[in-house]
Amino acid sequence: MGSGKTQLFLCLLLGCLFQCSAGFVFWTAVVEISYLNSHNETTDKYCECGVFGRNAAVERAHGIVTLPRGDPKGCGPDPVYNRNASSPAWIALVKRGNCTFSEKIQAATRQGASAVVIYNFDGSGNTTTHMSHPETTGAVAIMVGNLQGMEIVKLLQNGTEVLMLIEVGSPHGPWMDTYWLYFLSIAFFIVTTASIGYFVFISANRLYSLRMHRRAERRLKSEAKKAIQRLQVRTLKRGDEETTSEILLCAVCIESYKVGDVVTVLTCDHIFHKACIEPWLLEKRTCPMCKCDILKALGVEEECKDAFNHNSPPEVTVITVAGGEAMYEVPLTDAASPQHYDNRAFEEEPSRG
Ligand SMILES: [Zn+2]
Ligand SMILES: [Zn+2]
Structure with missing residues (x-):
C-alpha cells in the first residue's frame, strides 16, 4: 500500500469512527450532596459519578432528595411520592428495575420532581449505564452507582434531610472510552508499523541493488582496465x-x-x-x-559478436499466419532482407514419400 493510500485509509477509518460514535456521546453528572451528620455538622460530598440519560436534558438541578413511598423502584401510575409541584424543589431517588426508566421518570416528574436520580441494581457496585428513556425527553435524569445510591437511601431512612446538586460534568464518547482508546492505539500502531516496515523494506532493497550495481560497475571497470592492457x-x-x-x-x-x-x-x-x-x-x-x-x-562480459560477420541470426519478431492447412511463420524484418517461410506442415511430416 502506498503512503497516499495508507493515509486515505486512516482518514476514512478515523472519520467513520467519529461519525459512528457521535451518536454515543454521553455526559457525566457531578453529584453533590449535603446533610447534617449526627454531630450536627454539615457534611458535603461530591463525585463525578452520575451519567445523564440518553434522552435527558443535560442541565443543572437541585433539591431535597426524596424516596418513593413503599416500593423503592418508584413504578406505577399512582402518586408515588409524598411531594408535589408546590413543594420546595425536590429530586426523586429511585432504584433501577421492575419498570422502564421512562415510567420511573414520568412518575416523578408528574409530581413535580426537578430531577430523577436512578441508582443501579444491588450488587452492581458503582457501575452505571447510559439510560435510554425515549418517552421522557426534556427531564433531568441521571444514573448513579448502586453503592452511591444506597448511601443516600440509608441517610434518608434514618430521617436525615439530604440536599442534592446535580451539575453537568464532561462529555464522553467511544473515542474517550478505554477500550476504544486501546483499539485506536493498536490500529494506529499496526498501520504505522506496517507503513514504516514497508518503507524500510523498499529503502533497504533499493540501497542493496544500488550497492550491488556499484560493486558490479567497479568490478567491470577494473576488468576492463586489465583487458585494455x-x-x-x-x-x-x-x-x-x-x-x-x-x-x-x-x-x-x-x-x-x-x-x-x-x-x-x-x-x-x-x-x-x-x-x-x-x-x-x-x-x-x-x-x-x-x-x-x-x-x-576481450572477454569482459559476453563474447564479442563479430561486427563484420554476423553468424547469429538477427532478432526478428515472428508472426504465425494460418493459410489453409499450412502454417507459415513470417519474420517481420526489413523488406530488403530475403524472406523465407518455414512451413510447419512440412516439418511435422518429414519423411513422407
Ligand atoms: Zn588520438
Ligand atoms: Zn573498429
Missing part, C-alpha cells in the same frame, strides 16, 4: 603506412599520426592513439569507427 600497442616508425597516409587519422582526436606516436590496435584492427582510445573504451566500450564492442571481444 592486453591490446596490442605499437610505436609508429618512419615509413609506416599510418605516418605517410593523408586519410588515416585518429578518430578520437581527429589528428594524423606522426612518427613516434604510441597507438593501440583494437580487436577489429582499427588503430587509435593509445592515450585517446583507453579512456574512450573505459567509457564507451566500442570502437569509434566500427562500433564493435571491444570489451566484449
